Amino acid sequence: MEIIFITSNSGKLKEAQGYFAPMGVKIIQQKIGYPEIQAKELEEVVKFAIEWLKDKIDKPFFIDDSGLFIEALNGFPGVYSAYVFKTLGNEGILKLMAGVKNRKAYFKSVIGYYDGEIHIFKGVVNGRIGYTKRGNLGFGFDPIFIPEGFTKTFAEMTTEEKNKISHRGRALEAFSKWLKENLI
Secondary structure: OEEEEEOOOHHHHHHHHHHHHHHOOEEEEEOOOOOOOOOOOHHHHHHHHHHHHOOOOOOOEEEEEEEEEEHHHOOOEHHHHHHHHHHOHHHHHHHHOOOOOOOEEEEEEEEEEEOOOEEEEEEEEEEEEOOOOOOOOOOOOHHHEEEOOOOOOHHHOOHHHHHHHOHHHHHHHHHHHHHHHHOO
């Protein structure tokens, strides 16, 4: 079975391929730009994107939208995480968090799969924002996010380690469970 993953993010692609390869599902990357609406929830962004993409792609496909939600910043950057990463980066978030004692944060991933209908799968991982960047693996905000129960950042974990506990890993797990029950 082949499923198209609409993403330009090679890190997300690697995580998805690593997760689905043992199931015999081949993930094919397509880099297709689509509009990302300004919304309060990741689910709204994903559903809008699928509606926009569904007539442009003739095979089942999925997209992922993820965000870092920081409690002390009232959920910022949240749905704007990709833009904030491009403009402020990890250094900018660390500057915003300077002197802040409450470091609680969570990552959320929403996967939208389209096969004639829209199916939504979610994953959340709680954690905290570190005080410095650590690690060279992963991507995005991984070097500053420490998942609950760990001392390593996501950027200090292998893809396999991260997939077992990450927000995207949890969303991919829900997606794969649905695939097994409905398609495979």
